[in-house]
Amino acid sequence: MQSSPSMLTKFESKSSRAKGIAFHPKRPWILVSLHSSTIQLWDYRMGTLIDRFEEHDGPVRGVDFHKTQPLFVSGGDDYKIKVWSYQSRRCLFTLNGHLDYVRTVFFHHELPWILSSSDDQTIRIWNWQNRSLICTMTGHNHYTMCAQFHPKDDLIVSASLDQSVRVWDISGLRKKHSAPTSMTFEDQMARANSNQADVFGNTDAVVKFVLEGHDRGVNWVAFHPTLPLIVSGGDDRLIKLWRMSETKAWEVDTCRGHFQNASACLFHPHQDLILSVGEDKTIRIWDLNKRTSVQSFKRENDRFWVIAAHPEINLFAAGHDNGVMVFKLERERPASAVYQNQLFYITKEKAVRSYDFSKNTESPSLVSLKKLGNPWLPPRTLSYNPAERAILVTSPADNGIYELVNLPKDASGALEPTDIKRGQGNAAIFVARNRFAVFTRATQKIDIKDLGNSVTKSIKPPPETTDIYFGGTGCLLLITSSLVALYDIQQKKQLAELAVSGVKYVVWSGDGLYAALLSKHNVTIVTKSLEQVSTLHETIRIKSAAWDDAGVLLYSTLNHIKYTLLNGDNGIVRTLDQTVYLVRVKARNVYCLDRSAKPKVLEVDPTEYRFKLALVKRNYDEMLQIIKTSSLVGQSIISYLQKKGYPEIALQFVQDPQTRFELAIECGNLDVAVETAKQLDRPQLWTRLGAEALSHGNHQIVEMTHQKRRNFDKLSFLYLSTGDGEKLARMAKIAEHRGDFTSRFQNSLYMGDVQNRVQMFQELDLYPLAFMTAKAHGLEEECQNILEASGFTEDQLSLPTMGKPLQLAKPVVPTHKSNWPVKAASHSFFEKALLGEVGAIEDDTAPTANGFDHGDATVDEATAKAGQLGEEEDEDAAGWDMGDDINVEVEPDFINVDSAETGPGSSEADIWARNSPIAADHVAGGSFETAMQLLNRQVGAANFAPLKPRFLEIYRASKTYLPATVGLPPLVNYVRRTVDEADSRKVLPIIPRDLEVIANVDLQEGYSAMRSNKLDDGLKTFKRILHCLLVNSVSSKAQVDEAKKLIATSAEYATAMAMELERRSLPTEGDDNLKRSLELSAFFTIPKLEVPHRQLALMAAMKLAFTNKNYSSALSFANRMIANGGSSRPLEQANKIKTQCERSPQDRIDIEFDQFAEFDVCASSYTPIYSGSPSTVCPFDGSKHHSQYKGHLCKVCEVCEIGAPASGIRLFIS
Amino acid sequence: MDPFSAEGELLNIHNSFHQGQYQEVIDFDTSKLSPDNTLPAQVLKWRAQIANGQAKTVIDKLAKGNNSPDATAVKAFAFYAQGQSAVAQEEADKLVATSSENPTVQLMAGTILHATGRSDEALTLLSKHQGNLEAYEQISYSLLHSVINRTDLALKEVTAARKWAQDNLLVNIAESWVGLRVGGDKYQQAFYVFEEMAQTPSTSAAKSLIGQAVAEIHLGRLSEAEAALQQAMEKEPENVEAIANSIVLNVLSGKDVSELTSSLQSISPEHALLTDVQEKSVQFDQAATKYSVKVAS
Incomplete structure (x- = not known):
């Protein structure tokens, strides 16, 4: 025991x-x-x-x-x-x-x-x-010590000091006390007969069994x-x-x-x-x-x-x-470990299972640990090693044991593991790919063991260590009752130490930069070098924690899931009705194990912590997103924002005018402040607003506040200081009107209005002052009048000597006309975003097709593209009939690369060339010559110069340089696209710019060049696409077709763009040139472009034809545009032109363009090739040419010879 | 006892050297070592100095007095590192003739021979070693190097070494080299080795970070590789291999490489990546002349 x-x-x-x-x-x-x-x-x-x-x-x-x-x-x-x-x-x-x-x-x-x-x-x-x-x-017949009902049946069991246990049948009692109707006469008879009455005639409860065996009283x-x-x-x-x-x-x-x-x-x-x-x-x-x-x-x-x-x-x-x-009796925390998208955990039946977070599926049992420890003790911890797909499980049984078990590749039920390594220890965790640490509390020793379970080194932890945890690669976290230490296993030294008491669990963030140390009532967040970031206290016991991908820690207490940010801000996410153990947080889902070790997904609302996190990280885009999409309101968030110094953001949430005003003043948003002040209209607010506005130099608002407050003096002074003479005069009038002499004096003083002053003094009977004022300003007439009125003569007065009257300063700059300029940056990004000023950043691809000379071709490309692309390209592919003859002449495709099997081994580069008939693979292997040979056979490539950048690009990406022995060159390794392949007969090189990249990046670049009318760039882009595809490889048959479609599309675009460029380069004078220009613009509408792009071409052709009075052609273009449909504005124009042209559908200049005939455009001469007439094609891009161009260099791809014998391009080895 | 074993005094300095933490090696306190281990530690320190580009200092230090084979071997290597390969070869030949049993001589002379294109001789010399792990490592290197290129033999060497030096750092590194050549599952294993070195704060160095990045490139995990290379560049902004591999990575992810190429050009114009591409460019032009269209326009 x-x-x-x-x-x-x-x-x-x-x-x-x-x-x-x-x-x-x-x-x-x-x-x-x-x-x-x-x-x-x-x-x-x-x-x-x-x-x-x-x-x-x-x-x-x-x-x-x-x-x-x-x-x-x-x-x-x-x-x-x-x-x-x-x-x-x-x-x-x-x-x-x-x-x-x-x-x-x-x-x-x-x-x-x-x-x-x-x-x-x-x-x-x-x-x-x-x-x-x-x-x-x-x-x-002694004390009855205990009596209990049976949980289901009509039985009672009792214990007594008479040494017996009795079982009683009380079904009679139940019948008696249930509804009387349910008992028939027969029932009553049956009951009366069957149940033996006890000595008292009592049939309600009868002794069923008397159990004797105890030698003393039963308690x-x-x-x-x-x-x-x-x-x-x-x-x-x-x-x-x-x-x-x-x-x-x-x-x-x-x-x-x-x-x-x-x-x-x-x-x-x-x-x-x-x-x-x-x-x-x-x-x-x-x-x-x-x-x-x-x-x-x-x-x-x-x-x-x-x-x-x-x-x-x-x-x-x-x-x-x-x-x-x-x-x-037992710990209910299920042992578990999370690795990437998988949770490994041990069920109550002691089976190891995994749970896939992305698919939300539970695996069958991977392995059974029935034999671990004793049957009544569940395993305590589980540590997972992805490199070896092994787990380490510890159990508290027998003073702590651990087992190292390899998991099978796929789950096939609860197998007993075959190869188990076990030993004594209280904690065991993986510390590296092939090392684990075992801690024994009794001996206070940590052994680092290899996968063979033999000790490679031993460590003496600080005294009274209670537990160990993973401490980042090659490190351990040693837990003692009062501190946590970070220990480097290799250097055998302690790197850092932090006084945190009673740590029970350690939870690392996904990126390994932070760890949360959980003790009973505290969460301490530390960096990977054990520096404390924040700490918080909970009154309720903390059970578990998990990190959000964004770096928010979610933790569970007995009754809540809460969050804490790195800065210590925390709050409640949701309540819990039963204890759960969090294992992973992903978006709105919190994954956890419940007490019965079943994975559960709880939905949470991450808005609050996401918002706070965005605020801390100043990620305004996300904040905006949150504000727009969720209902984030309430006082708490407002006071939070205000407290954290983001009044301008808080402002966005507040409706209450008083609060809005306060916030607006705090963040200096005067517009809002004025608006709310007007609503509230309280003198105090106006005063504060005035003061704030003054500090902003916004004198217009200051003026308004003074007006509201009837601060005439201040108003006057404001007008004076801003040089607003007109209003100053008005103030003077008001003062006069009010009969406020002080104010009037002041105003006239400000305005330099001597007359007014003199008059005022007179009105007030202050003649000496009036006289002096008049005298000082040289108003002799006035002086005389005053003297007369007061009955003095000038001689009776003794006057001081006077200087010159002061000239009134004139305002140099009319400041009053506008406010003090304030830097526009006072608007935060956030505010702008809210005001909708930022929203338009994307979607700004609206075409500026001014080169096509039609004002507003706001074609709705985005929508049109998706719909039309598929259809059109199917057509293209069919047109060229290239799908079938890929497999001809497979054998000759292989170029023999001789290699000597003895002596130095052949390099992987040579192997590549041997393994593949694809030119790109030969290029990657550095075998340019054979690559060219292949291309020549497959597509008649003859002019390789344009392919040089592509060749070198592929070649450059084929090798990595691994620094090895000091002083010697790095080891060269060859990068493969067959990552999982180790068989040298099947390895193939990686080719940069695969089909996906070309389709998603380069092709779109080409399209946008077309839209924005940058045809030079577009032409280059499409040629580059052609070259990239010419030397490339794909990973499936379907991709081959896709690649061919892409080649065809690119060729069409390249031809179209080249034609239009040629048209633009034509001199404008001369009838011939005009004719050619009209023709080329007509041909520009022929290549199979995407519909929106074709509309652009048609629009251009239509306008050119119309301005040159070629109404018949214009009409045909207009008709085609209308038939194509699409966005409404160009169609309106087409309709207009159509009606005009229909009046006289004649061409003024006869051009070589038959709108009714089927034809292709020769990509060499840009002239029509009517169907039926002889033509030849480029073996690579499929562009058509007049047969006289056979043997010439294709103008489209600039690589291949037109009409050369070719087996077809190979991009894929089946 | 093997001084490099887990409990040995030289373990840390030795590991630091092979993890590419040269400064740590130079700063290592050798005063407390037992007399037996003083010389090997000193040799490691010299080598670290050379690796750190202080070959001149080493030559000056060794110029006078010290005539032990170890010192001479290191000196020869220092000459080589300085670019005086003729002197180095001469010295090396002498050493091979006199004391080919000395491990330092084997290593240094082996390196010099190898670097000067005499790989076969280097291999013969190195194969005389007696249970020296570094020699194993170097043999693996030689076998993997493009001149010889025998992955199969390298694999054998590593397996042999693993038998008696379970999980020594050197064996791990050598195994990863072979692994990166073999491919398949081995990529992932190699990655774990490099990642372990690179991500442990005490052992992290540009060299191991580059190793990690290379493994990730091979595994097709380009964005992770980029992160690792950035870390490496932060540690050593002028690390040639970091730049070279960044170029490879950027080409693979379709980014512009002109800036990186020019910085590589300025730091190490002789780098294999540049010379190789240069050579291939010439080859291309030559090969391209063989083809022309029938009708020149």
Whole structure:
């Protein structure tokens, strides 16, 4: 027998002796009845006492929750049974009847019954609905210590100090108390006859079996939840297991081990285990099938009195002399490891499975670990090694063991692994491709082992290390109770140390840059070099964590999933109704394992943390996206933004004008501030707005605020300082109107209006001042008038000497006309984006086809392209009839590359050439000569100069340079496209610019050149495409066709562009040139371009024809445009021209273009080749030429000889 | 005991050297080593200095006095590294004649012989070694090198070495070299070796990062390769191989390489990539002249 050093205790309370315990079936509550007459209601998850119920007199021994109602029942030494409501927190009623201590009370699982056992030797059944005693069972001849209902059948089991266990049949009682109609006369007769009445004539409950075997009194008895088994424990220190059938019951076996009275026992609700407690201060766990001890736990001082099991969760509670402990028998955290898109985990059945995150599929069991450790202990950790596809599993059994197991390539059911390496150790993790570390706590030693399980080196960790975790490649994180150390295995030294206490788990981010250290109540985020980034505290226990791809940590507590950003900002993502263990976060999905080790996907709303993250990273695009697509509102986010110094962003969320105003002032957004101030119109706001506007130099708003506030003085001064004379004058008038002389004086002073001042002084009878003012400014006439009016003469006055009157300064710059210029950058990107100024950045490919001389050819390319492309190219391919003759002359395609097998080995480059008939492969192998030979045979290539860049490009990409021995040149390796191939007869080189790249990059580049009328560039692009395709390889037959289509398309475009370019290069004078120009523009419409592009060509041709009065041709182009359809604006124009041309459908200049005849355009001479007339083609690009050009160089591809004998291009080896 | 074994004193300096952390080798504290190991450590230090481009310093230091075969061998190599290959060859020949049993001589002289195109002689010399892992490594190199190019034999050597030196760093490196030549699954294995060296903070060096990138190029994981090469360039902006492989990578992903090419041109105009392409360009022109269209326009 072994004992575990500590139980997984979840909760402990301190109180007087606990005699009765009951779990709430749904909530995390436990009822504890105490010897001190109190009943306590605890929340064991939070560790808080919810309530106390104190009405019993003396010890309370039995207590039970009702399954569904908010009720519980208790029974005590006051002989009373009390039924309580925990909602109204009071005793509802008391059932009296027992004549001695009540030992146990239980509710029936469905009927409104309570079962009680008492020292008065009776067992009683009560109906708590009508509060009556319905049955009294007598038979025991000593105290009955315990009585319980069967979980399903109409049975009761009881234990008594008379050394017996009795099973009672209460089906009679049920019948009696069910609806009377259901009982027929026959039933009644049958019942009367079948049931033997006991001595009192009582047929409601009869003894079915009496189980004798205990040598002392029996303290406790319980039914098995599903099997016909009974377990009992007594003062003879034995736990006895009994089995019963319909007709009899017998003793199965005895579990010996308790060395004092066994006080209670029960069956594990889900596993084949028996749990018992005793006065020997132990909790013992027994194997139900072998009746051997599995585990035991001893308390130092407290005798155990009672044990209870949670009906659903893996939780137990035991009451002892000093309170209650709630514990788990086993860790429920499933061992798991995540690698890329896969989760590896161990199920409850100890099978290793994998789960694919991308497909959301669970694999069948990969391997079974049934033999690992002992059957009652689940594995603790799992570490995965992708290089070897191996796992390391640890189990706490036998003081810690580990096993190294190779996973099979594919899952084929729970196989026993064949090759297992095992050893002793508390923790084992992979630290490198072929190394793992094993930590043994007892010896405080870390062994680094290789895959053969032999030690390569040993490390002495810091004292009292408790656990080790992966610490980044080649490093370990050593966990002690007070700190975490980062240890470099190779250098054997500690790199860093961080004081974090009680770390239990370490979770690395996907990119390996950050790790989260989880302890019971703290999350500490550190960098890979163990520098603390942030830390946070949770009052509720933290269970697990996983990193989002964007670098947000999501962690789960007992009841929430929360997030934290690297900067420590955190919040709640969602609530949980049961504990889960997070393993991966991907977009909106959180992947986790539940307590039964089943993968689950929880959906979360990542908006809040994504938003905050975007804010921290200043990723405004994403923020904008979030704001636009989700409902991100609420005060919290606003105050968050404001607090973090982003008022301008917060502004976007706020509707409330007051808040908007505050935010607007804070971020200096005056427009919004004015708008909201107007709404609110409060003097205080205007003042603040004025002050803010002034600091911005926005005097127009300042003016407005002063007007609102009627600050005339300030207004005047503002006008003065901005040089707004006109308004200043108006202010003067207002002042006059108001009769405010001070103001008037000031204004006239500002304006330099002496007259006004003099007059004002006169009005106020301040003649001396008026006189002085007039005198000082040389207004002699005024002076005289004043003197006259006051009756003085000038001689009577003694005047000081006066200087010259001050000239009024004239404003140099009319500042008042506009505000102080403010840098435009005050608008954040974010605001602009919100205002829709940024949105138009993309989609700006609207064609500017001005070269075609028609104003607005806003063809809706995007939509047209998709639809038309497929159709058109099918046509193209059919036109050339090139699909079939690929396989002719395969043999001659292989060029013999001689190689000597002896001596130096042949280089891979040579092998490539030998393996392939594709020119590109020869090029990659550096065998240019043979490549040219191939191309010459396949497509009649004769002018290789244009292919030189392509050749060198391929060649350059064929080799890598691996720095090797010092002083010697690097090792050259050859890059293959057959990555998985090791057979030298099949390896082939990589060819840059594959079909996909050409189609997605180069082709689009060509198209956009066409749209934007950059035909020079376009022509180059299409020729480049042709050259790239000429020397290339593809990976499937389908791609060959695709490539050929692409060649044909490119050839069409190249021809078309070349024609148009030729037209543009024609001199404008001369009738011949005009004619040629018209012809070429007509031919430009012939090549098979994409529809939108053809519309451009038609439009150009139509306009040119129309302006030159070739109405007939113009009409035909217009008709073709209309037939093509597409976007409406060019069509309108076509319609207009059509109607005009139809009036006189004649051509002024006769051109060689028959709109009704079928013809191709010769790509050499740009003249029509009518169908039926002889022609020749380019063997590579398929362009047609007049037969006289046979043997010439093709103008389209510039490589091949027109009409040369050729076997056809090869791009693929089947 | 093998001084390079896991518990040996020289393990760290030795590994650092082969991981390309030359500065660490030079800074290594040799004062506490046992007398037996002082010389090998010193040899490694000299070699690291040469690898770091301080060949001149080494020659100056070794010019006077020290006439042990080890020192002479290193000196010869230093001459070679300085470009005085004639002197180096002369010295090497002398050494081979006198003390071909000395491991340092084997290595240094082997390298010189190899570099001057006498690979066969180099192989003969190296094959005289007695359980020297570095010699194994170098033999593998020689076998893989384009002049000899016998992947099969290299594979044999590595397997042999692995038998008695389980999981030594050198064996791992040599195995990755062979792996990159063989391909298939071996690419991934080689990648793991380089990645392990490159991503461990204490052993990370440009050399191993380039190794990682090369493996990734071969695996077709171009974006990862790019990241690794960038890291390498951050460590050593002028690393020739980093630039060369970047060129290869950029060609593969269809990006412009002119800037990289010109920087390679300025740093190492003699680099195989440049000379090779140059040579091929000439070849192309020659080959192209054989063809012409029938009717010249």
